[in-house]
Amino acid sequence: MTTAIERRTRLLGPHMTTFYRDPVHVARGEGVWLWGTDGRQYLDCYNNVPHVGHCHPRVVDAICTQARTLNTHTRYVHDMILDYGEALIAKFGHDLTSMLMVCSGSEANDVALRMAQAATGKIGIIGTDNTYHGNTTAVSQLNSSKVPVGGYQTHVRQVPSPDTMVPVGGSREGQAEAFAKGVEQAVAELEESGHGVSALIVCPYFANEGFPTLETGFLDRVIDVVRKAGGLIIADEVQPGFGRIGSHWWGHDKLGFSPDIVTLGKPMANGHPVAAVVTRHEILTSFQEAFKYFNTFGGNPVSAAAAMAVLNVIDDENLADNARDVGAYAVELLSELATRHDVIANVRGSGLFFGAELWRDGKPATDLCAAMVDEMRERGVLLHSVGRYSQTLKVRPPCVFSHENADQLVQVMDDALGAVK
Amino acid sequence: MTTAIERRTRLLGPHMTTFYRDPVHVARGEGVWLWGTDGRQYLDCYNNVPHVGHCHPRVVDAICTQARTLNTHTRYVHDMILDYGEALIAKFGHDLTSMLMVCSGSEANDVALRMAQAATGKIGIIGTDNTYHGNTTAVSQLNSSKVPVGGYQTHVRQVPSPDTMVPVGGSREGQAEAFAKGVEQAVAELEESGHGVSALIVCPYFANEGFPTLETGFLDRVIDVVRKAGGLIIADEVQPGFGRIGSHWWGHDKLGFSPDIVTLGKPMANGHPVAAVVTRHEILTSFQEAFKYFNTFGGNPVSAAAAMAVLNVIDDENLADNARDVGAYAVELLSELATRHDVIANVRGSGLFFGAELWRDGKPATDLCAAMVDEMRERGVLLHSVGRYSQTLKVRPPCVFSHENADQLVQVMDDALGAVK
Structure with missing residues (x-):
């Protein structure tokens, strides 16, 4: 059977890149959630296009x-x-x-x-x-x-x-x-x-x-x-x-x-x-x-x-206020995480556009950041990297992102940092 | 009260042009038809974007x-x-x-x-x-x-x-x-x-x-x-x-x-x-x-x-066949019209993309063509002009255009040609 990836390559060209080592084959979305064709649920921490939540x-x-x-x-x-x-x-x-x-x-x-x-x-x-x-x-x-x-x-x-x-x-x-x-x-x-x-x-x-x-x-x-x-x-x-x-x-x-x-x-x-x-x-x-x-x-x-x-x-729905409050809360959680993971060199951002910059041995940790993006995807959390060396984990979710979603994000980041080290 | 045209000029700029001397303020569309906010119905002979009919x-x-x-x-x-x-x-x-x-x-x-x-x-x-x-x-x-x-x-x-x-x-x-x-x-x-x-x-x-x-x-x-x-x-x-x-x-x-x-x-x-x-x-x-x-x-x-x-x-819905058949029929009607109106110098087109080129005194009849576009709009038929001198009436309707629609188009064109001469 021809896989979706093979069909993509043939139809859309060999360089039509996908996110993640194991691309997500998406089927459905709602609020901050995406579901794959296999029924698996993902916390979407990256898509800014569905600004007020998928399929509002x-x-x-x-x-x-x-x-x-x-x-x-x-x-x-x-x-x-x-x-x-x-x-x-x-x-x-x-x-x-x-x-x-x-x-x-x-x-x-x-x-x-x-x-x-x-x-x-x-x-x-x-x-x-x-x-x-x-x-x-x-x-x-x-x-x-x-x-x-x-x-x-x-x-x-x-x-x-x-x-x-x-x-x-x-x-x-x-x-x-x-x-x-x-x-x-x-x-x-x-x-x-x-x-x-x-x-x-x-x-x-x-x-x-x-x-x-x-x-x-x-x-x-x-x-x-x-x-x-x-x-x-x-x-x-x-x-x-x-x-x-x-x-x-x-x-x-x-x-x-x-x-x-x-x-x-x-x-x-x-x-x-x-x-x-x-x-x-x-x-x-x-x-x-x-x-x-x-x-x-x-x-x-x-x-x-x-x-x-x-x-x-x-x-x-006061989404700008929600962005301000949940973003501040998430940055606080990430700052705490940084005290336990030396690889986090900087935590920054405003509202629901924030992230953690990764450095190791005095250099931008490009490979580690890429590994983190894939590891978190495996653990059901979608985000990506940014920066001159793709060294910063970038979080930019739909603006209905909640405190509970932030808890999940940071918990999974904590676990993933432990796993990829 | 601020009119819609005044709001447009202020918001969208002075050169955001509209079609027709008296622009159509549109409210609703279905098939080959458009309705104005005043309830008036128009035969749409121009819009190729709603290819299979407005609001299919x-x-x-x-x-x-x-x-x-x-x-x-x-x-x-x-x-x-x-x-x-x-x-x-x-x-x-x-x-x-x-x-x-x-x-x-x-x-x-x-x-x-x-x-x-x-x-x-x-x-x-x-x-x-x-x-x-x-x-x-x-x-x-x-x-x-x-x-x-x-x-x-x-x-x-x-x-x-x-x-x-x-x-x-x-x-x-x-x-x-x-x-x-x-x-x-x-x-x-x-x-x-x-x-x-x-x-x-x-x-x-x-x-x-x-x-x-x-x-x-x-x-x-x-x-x-x-x-x-x-x-x-x-x-x-x-x-x-x-x-x-x-x-x-x-x-x-x-x-x-x-x-x-x-x-x-x-x-x-x-x-x-x-x-x-x-x-x-x-x-x-x-x-x-x-x-x-x-x-x-x-x-x-x-x-x-x-x-x-x-x-x-x-x-x-066999719309390519419909375009072929209705287009050929309309071109036939227009050719007959040309025998009665000297100003029609050429009738041409294929499928549902056809028109009539207007010349007068051995020159492209730009002004007459513009007057025709407005006159037909007044008579409930929407089309426009094309050509180096905007001398050709251009018909390019949704592809659900019927023989009956073609009859109406050509009848109105006949009447309008009589009126604007």
């Missing part, structure tokens, strides 16, 4: 009701996108009052870069050197994992990413200034090359860089540098947004700055393919004047209904 | 059932994407046996261009000069409607589009050869510039170019030229695919050629945001080796279930 009934109902009524593009007038857009921008405390809906975070960032180029008349882009902003040709230029065919384009500059264990500039105290120096240098290079600076794009939680612990105001000097050069600030909120980090609805609020453009994606509709760019009215206008942009699926009534249900559930 | 119950049920069970990314193993992919590639009669699922036709074309670049090691791309392949930064380079900020990139070449009333090279008989000459020149320029030729990308129905009537074999010489230069052929089947053109499932089958890469989009899941790239296994492998590609929403179980339902409905 209110989101499913919203999708079904609207799909039965009408699904069409936005060249007709329909109320759902307007109702949603107004509810969404009410979640921003500054002048981001306009919105463009697309299908994926990649499309959102692809648009955001062009918005910045249209609004500034320049094309240079600055990102960090250990990040990911999506999969289109344009935003792939910001990804550091693989050099694109034809090479990196000259208008893209990558600056050293902030880090907790190996801070830019050598110390945590001096990191903000050292990071700003990297941006200053990139600005100078872009100006010298004639590209100029259209934007700095960052995830304000530096999620893919390993979510280093950063002070409020960390980016203030950087933002000053970019704005003085005429550039805009794009906050990629695909991972930290929608209350996940607990203390604030958005990562940029936690760091204490006001971006010019915000991009949203994965958790926005609990897995339904929808994403958005939120910006100032005049930036959206500049973009629309420079590019003739239309997105067939973006903002259709079903996508907007799904996204609206997610917003409502986060509010009605 | 089998598609809605597939979405609801899967959304209630599980929706997650493809780094777990799940059967739905495999079942769908195998059913999809069975619709291709050649060696296109692998697939990559994404969220939109734009993402599909963005990937297809990189597949060609990865497989050939070259970066040059050739498209036509009056087309549209999507909205990402990379594929926008192929759009002729607006010069991008920073200008067109040097590795992109646009060749003159085939046309029925104004053929390339001056005659319909010589058009295939003249079109091939344009491609030959683009190939020579790309080779001289050092970019080389990675691909020619065309819609095999030349849908946005005005769907000119072309003979089987029209592209044979072009394909020969591109392949001799080491390039691949990308068929953008977003508009003609899935049986719409009646005589064949795919546009490239109608023209009689075998592309290396096929892109799919809009109609694939009746409006649910999903799209795909279908190609040979070794091309997908080259792409995966050159780019570290992952698409979070692409191929999720709900998207795959929606797409599977569409495939099944097309087959079970």
